[in-house]
Amino acid sequence: MKFPYPGALTALQYLTSTAGVLVCGRCKVLEHDSLDLLTMWRFLPAAVIFYLSLFTNSELLLHANVDTFIVFRSLVPIFVAIGETLFLHQPWPSLNTWLSLSTIFGGSVLYVLTDYHFTVMAYSWALAYLVSMAVDFVYIKHVVMTIGLNTWGLVLYNNLEALLLFPLELLIMGELKKIKHDISDESDWHSFAVVLPVGLSCLFGLSISFFGFSCRRAISATGFTVLGVVNKLLTVIINLVIWDKHSTFIGTVGLLICMLGGIFVSTVHKQA
Known part of the structure; x- marks a missing residue:
């Protein structure tokens, strides 16, 4: 990996988003x-949670392959559906939705049982x-519906406050020391092959x-979560074609079952 600094990468993305809006x-x-x-104080818990979700996202991709990431991403709608009912006072999902969510769970179990890349570190980050x-x-979803900010305001507050949390990560994870070492070691972190993808990721x-905050306004938390699962299909195809770090055939079947369950959930929501 040419830019193995998940904290720095997310901080650059926060900075780009904040500066872009301003x-x-x-x-x-x-x-x-x-x-x-x-308003910043009221938004702070949401920014902390957002920061933790992206931080664990980056650490998971650093320690595991893309397939493992997508499987655990596919499991998120199950817990969101429960949380949306318990905390946002939404009705319990229908039987068809639960069957679809069960399909996701079954596919994830199949994947985990056949994952020869299994490590405690990777799956610890996956659970986090x-x-x-x-x-x-x-x-x-609760914040979006209650805090009274427009969409660009949400983007600004979210990314600015997450950016302000970045120094804590540097201290806790020791990433600053690693960056200083690599700079002094004359690594190729500043080459075009690194700068271009990092810059594109920021944009x-x-x-x-x-668009994420716009969707959160328009659809339920579970629906937004499922949308994120379904759009990973292209990622799976690219991963199979380009990279060699993916699961076995049976593991890939389990991964596709997870995504099929996500499509079923999406279909059920459209019919509701």
Whole structure:
């Protein structure tokens, strides 16, 4: 991996999104809510949860293959469906939805049982990612519907506050020491092959942040979670074609079963 600094990568994405909203707002390209300390304080828990979800996301991708990431991402709707009912006072999912969620669970079990890349470190991060993402989807849905910010305001507050949390990660994870060592060791972290994908990820981060908050307004927390599962199909295809670090044939079948369950859930939501 040419840029093995998950904390620094997410911080660059936060910085790009924050600066992009502020500059575009200054140029009258878009409108965002103004910054004030009271709203920042109210938004802080959501920013912390968002930061933890992206941090565990990055650590999981660092320690596990893409297939493992997608399987655990596919499990998130199960816990979000429960959390949405218990904490957002939504009705319990229908029987068809539970059957679809059970399909996701069955596929994930099949994958785990055949995963020859299994390590305690990777699956520890996977569990942390699962918990943080489930909490993120439920709580941020609550924030989006109650805090009174427009979509660009949500993007600004979310990324700015997450950026302010970055120094804590540097201290806790020791990433700063690793970055200093690699810079002094004359690694190729500043080469075009590294800068281009990192820069593109920052631009995509801004667009994903905007469209993500727009979707959270429009659909349920469970529906938004399932949407994220279904759009991983292209990722699976690319991973199988380009990379050699993927699961066995049976593990891939389990992965596709997970995604099929996500499609079933999406179909049930459309019919409801």
